[in-house]
Amino acid sequence: MSISIKLQKKLIACLLFFILIITAGATEYTVEPAPSDQSGASISGEKVIKLEDMVIPYWQFLLWLAAVHISTAADLLYPKRLVLTIGGYRIVKPGNVLDNSSRFRVYGYIKTKPGAYIGEIVEKLGLNRETVKYHIKTLEAQNKIEAYKKGGKTRFFENNFAYDNEEMKVISALQNVTNQRIISEILAGNCNTNISLARELGVSRATVSWYMKNLREADLIMETNEGRKTIYRISHVHKLLVEKYIKCLQDSYSNECM
Numbered sequence: 196m197s198i199s200i201k202l203q204k205k206l207i208a209c210l211l212f213f214i215l216i217i218t219a220g221a222t223e224y225t226v227e228p229a230p231s232d233q234s235g236a237s238i239s240g241e242k243v244i245k246l247e248d249m250v251i252p253y254w255q256f257l258l259w260l261a262a263v264h265i266s267t268a269a270d271l272l273y274p275k276r277l278v279l280t281i282g283g284y285r286i287v288k289p290g291n292v293l294d295n296s297s298r299f300r301v302y303g304y305i306k307t308k309p310g311a312y313i314g315e316i317v318e319k320l321g322l323n324r325e326t327v328k329y330h331i332k333t334l335e336a337q338n339k340i341e342a343y344k345k346g347g348k349t350r351f352f353e354n355n356f357a358y359d360n361e362e363m364k365v366i367s368a369l370q371n372v373t374n375q376r377i378i379s380e381i382l383a384g385n386c387n388t389n390i391s392l393a394r395e396l397g398v399s400r401a402t403v404s405w406y407m408k409n410l411r412e413a414d415l416i417m418e419t420n421e422g423r424k425t426i427y428r429i430s431h432v433h434k435l436l437v438e439k440y441i442k443c444l445q446d447s448y449s450n451e452c453m
Contacts (some may be wrong), residue, residue, distance in 0.1 A: 200446070275278045292337040297322060298330040301355075305340055309358065310366040315320075318453055365436045367443055368413050373398075373406055378415070378429065378441055387427050 293299045300320055305311050308319075313331065317324050331351060332339045341354045343363040350367050352358050358366070369375050376396055380386040386395045389407070393400045407427065410416040415437060417430045429437050 274367055278377075289311065292333065292339060295330070297326060298333060301327060302331045302334055302339055305334075305351045306353045309352045310343070310363070310370045312350050326339055345413075360424075361433065362436060364413060365415065365433055366440050369408065369414055369437070369440055373402075374410060375409070375441065375444060377403070377406055378437060381429060382438065383426055388429075392427075 211398050228230050264338060266309060293302060299318075301316060301322070305315055308315075313324065313327055316322070316327050316331075320327070331340065335342065338354050340351050343350050343360075345364070345367050348367075350363070350370065352363055353368075368376065373396070377392060380392060380395055385391045389400050389403050393403045396403070407416060407418075411418065412428050415433050419428065
């Protein structure tokens with residue numbers, strides 16, 4: 196930590212030195228004579244509109260320039276404190292992070308559909324993919340949402356300790372339609388073998404085996420051998436969470452479940 200702070204101080208010192216060199220050289224001006232002796236005269240018959248001049252003290256210009264450079268440096272050194280505001284830039288902080296209407300929609304969707312992924316959000320909200328990615332980064336930086344990565348896919352959840360790691364694991368697994376159908380059949384007691392699940396879902400036994408392998412690795416399914424049959428059951432470790440969130444999915448994630 197101490198090394199990092201020293202490095203930051205050195206970077207800021209170098210940046211300030213660079214600014215002073217630049218501003219010191221900005222004291223020469225090139226002045227060219229006007230094409231006419233009359234101030235504001237038309238050159239080619241065009242309409243001339245006289246604008247009001249506003250004189251800004253040179254020291255104020257230097258102060259503004261230094262502030263812009265410092266704000267940029269701070270943003271680079273502290274990427275999670277999104278953009279500092281000077282001259283038209285908006286400060287993004289916890290108090291106003293949801294003021295942007297598109298960002299508010301993205302956050303609202305993730306809050307009501309925990310485990311949502313970028314492609315899903317783009318499709319459901321009709322927003323540009325890069326826009327969604329930008330707002331998600333902003334929401335993450337302000338600790339409004341958090342990411343859960345599993346199986347090459349990143350899903351997003353409301354932060355503020357809304358979900359622990361086990362809940363995110365269960366919800367992420369249940370987002371898959373086939374996983375959801377398999378678990379629903381097992382919970383209902385309708386099907387609990389490979390052949391019965393394959394028949395009910397209309398897929399091959401190899402497909403059922405593939406999904407079962409993933410569910411077993413996620414510790415959501417356990418297997419027991421009874422004679423020549425392999426019986427599938429919901430893991431005791433996650434049974435309560437599975438029952439809770441499978442119902443939430445069936446109820447379209449009603450607020451009562453979340």
